Amino acid sequence: MSTLVARNVWRFYGRAPAVSGLDLEVEEGSVYGFIGPNGAGKSTTLRILATVDRPDAGRVWIRGRCTQQETDRVRKMLGFMPDPFGMPDGFTVEQLLEFFAIAYRLPRRIRRERVQRAIELTRIGERSKQKVTDLSKGWKQRVLLAKTLINDPHLLLLDEPAAGLDPAARIEFRDVIRTLRDLNKTVIVSSHILTELADFCDSVGIIERGRMLVSGRIEDILERFNPRDRLVFEIAGPAEIAARLLEREADVRQVSHENGPTPDTKRLVVELDGRSDAQRRAAIVSLLARNDVQVSGLSTQREGLEDLFLKVAGKQGAGRNDRHSEDEIRSLLGGEELDEARSQRGRPKIALREKRP
Ligand SMILES: Nc1ncnc2c1ncn2[C@@H]1O[C@H](COP(=O)(O)OP(=O)(O)OP(=O)(O)O)[C@@H](O)[C@H]1O
Ligand SMILES: [Mg+2]
Numbered sequence: 001m002s003t004l005v006a007r008n009v010w011r012f013y014g015r016a017p018a019v020s021g022l023d024l025e026v027e028e029g030s031v032y033g034f035i036g037p038n039g040a041g042k043s044t045t046l047r048i049l050a051t052v053d054r055p056d057a058g059r060v061w062i063r064g065r066c067t068q069q070e071t072d073r074v075r076k077m078l079g080f081m082p083d084p085f086g087m088p089d090g091f092t093v094e095q096l097l098e099f100f101a102i103a104y105r106l107p108r109r110i111r112r113e114r115v116q117r118a119i120e121l122t123r124i125g126e127r128s129k130q131k132v133t134d135l136s137k138g139w140k141q142r143v144l145l146a147k148t149l150i151n152d153p154h155l156l157l158l159d160e161p162a163a164g165l166d167p168a169a170r171i172e173f174r175d176v177i178r179t180l181r182d183l184n185k186t187v188i189v190s191s192h193i194l195t196e197l198a199d200f201c202d203s204v205g206i207i208e209r210g211r212m213l214v215s216g217r218i219e220d221i222l223e224r225f226n227p228r229d230r231l232v233f234e235i236a237g238p239a240e241i242a243a244r245l246l247e248r249e250a251d252v253r254q255v256s257h258e259n260g261p262t263p264d265t266k267r268l269v270v271e272l273d274g275r276s277d278a279q280r281r282a283a284i285v286s287l288l289a290r291n292d293v294q295v296s297g298l299s300t301q302r303e304g305l306e307d308l309f310l311k312v313a314g315k316q317g318a319g320r321n322d323r324h325s326e327d328e329i330r331s332l333l334g335g336e337e338l339d340e341a342r343s344q345r346g347r348p349k350i351a352l353r354e355k356r357p
Contacts, residue, residue, distance in 0.1 A: 003028040003155050003186040004049065009058035011044050011210075018044040020210040022058070026155075026188060026203070031181050033197035034190040036207035042190040043083060045207070046159045049188070050080035062155060079153035081144050083160040083190075093128045093135075093143050094119070097150060104151045118146040122176055137164040145176065156180065158189040162196050174200045198305045218305055227303040228253070231270040231281065233288070234297030239266035242293040246270050246284070265296060276300065 006024040010017055019041045026032045036042050047053035049060055051067050051074055060067040067074045091099060097118055101111040119125050122142045127135060132143055141161060148156055162173050177200055180187055191197050197204065198218075205215035214221055235242050243255050251273045258267040270284075281300065288295050 001028045002026060004060070004062050004188070006045075006049065006060045007058055009045070009048060009055045009060065011041075011048060011053070012056050017210050019048070019055070022207070022210070022212050024049075024205060024212065024215060026186060028154075028186055029181060029184045030202040031177060031187045031189065031200055033194075033201035033204040034188055034207065035192065035194050035197060035204055036190075037192055039209075040192075040207045041210040042192075042207060043159050044210075046080070046157050046188070046190060047082070050078060050082075050157045051075055052080065052082070076151065077153055078155045078157060079148035079151060081148045081156070081158045081161055083163065087132050087140065087143075089133055091132055092130060093124060093132055093146075096132050096143065097146055100147050100150045106151070114150055114152065118149040121149060121179060122146040123172065138166060138169045141165060142169075142173075145173075149180075154186060156185055156187045156189075158187065160190055160192075162189075162191060162193075170196065194306050204305065214308075222303075222305065222308060225308050226274060227307070228274060229272045229276045229303065230301040231272065231276065231284065232297075232299045232301060233268040233270065233295055234260050235266045235268060236264060236294040236296045237266075239268050239293075241291060242268055242288055242295075245287060245291055245293070249284070249287075251276075251280075275302070 002025045004024065004026040006022060009019055009022040009024075011019040022041075022045060024045075034042055034045070044053070048055050049062075049067070051071050054068065062074045062077055065074050065077075087096065088099070094115060097115040098111060101114055106114060119128055122145050124139065124142050124146055127139055127143075132140065135143065141164060145158070145161060148158070162170050165173055177187055177189065189197060189201070201218065203215070203217045204221065206213045233239075233242065239257060243257065246252050246255050246268065252270055253273055254271040256269045256271075258269060260267045281298065285295055285298065
């Protein structure tokens with residue numbers, strides 16, 4: 001079941017769309033990573049999902065309820081952590097959380113319990129008596145996350161929650177998100193840094209210039225992009241013979257040479273056309289052994305989400321030739337049907353007539 005469904009969402013600032021016909025579906029109890037470079041439209045989208053902004057067109061349903069027609073009911077089901085967020089002055093952590101518990105009109109008898117639970121879940125107990133404004137950025141982020149939990153929401157919308165956290169705090173943050181998933185919360189978390197999310201998300205969406213380029217379960221997306229394995233051989237002695245042998249293999253795309261970890265070793269990085277299984281790797285090792293190549297080590301690097309992101313967004317150093325064009329990505333995703341559906345729906349006016357999913 002989907003906790004959140006968004007269909008053909010548009011948001012314009014002046015004439016320029018910050019969000020262009022965005023579709024999104026997030027499964028209940030999953031963690032969804034919303035990834036895109038600066039200015040891609042993540043915050044704009046999350047504000048719309050959180051009902052603090054209205055789309056110019058399109059619809060959003062949370063647990064089957066339309067965010068525009070049943071805004072108050074929807075708000076009770078969600079917790080939003082915006083970026084950036086101002087904190088009221090003068091409160092301690094506990095007081096601030098209490099303040100939000102009152103703002104949510106929680107009955108007095110459960111307020112205390114909710115505040116303590118939020119403190120526990122986000123592990124901020126040691127700072128609960130301190131003034132929020134005196135805390136470091138990382139601790140403030142955690143307090144914000146605690147605040148987001150006060151109304152015990154089904155759906156959490158977290159905009160760049162890990163920004164400004166040190167590595168240890170990031171690891172702890174991941175644990176917190178995992179705990180929330182174990183509690184069957186649905187979490188949408190944005191970031192422009194893929195590696196921040198890849199470890200703990202079940203699904204991802206990649207947004208660029210307001211358009212959703214790819215969205216779905218990580219494993220499904222990776223499979224569609226024909227992921228490749230890279231085999232890294234460590235060879236004792238010269239590597240030329242090994243390189244020549246490997247280049248002749250049908251599934252080898254490219255072989256490159258690197259220095260090995262010690263002066264008497266070389267490294268060969270072999271890029272395959274797809275995934276390799278254990279038998280394929282064993283066959284390559286025995287081919288080399290039969291030809292007196294001394295393999296002193298082998299490791300397999302599997303192409304993952306990060307590589308996919310580079311292919312899709314192509315921002316950080318990926319060669320242009322290795323990029324999938326937006327059209328390619330869309331066709332990989334069955335984009336023609338998507339395109340057709342969208343052109344029938346047309347731009348904003350028509351989209352408003354969309355049916356409930
Ligand atoms: N209030 C606003 N007025 C005008 N333009 C806006 C406003 N808010 C956002 N935009 C524009 O909309 C686009 C999307 O911005 P948005 O903040 O949603 O991106 P983002 O993906 O969250 O980026 P970042 O990673 O920097 O947070 C940008 O081009 C931005 O300049
Ligand atoms: Mg943003």
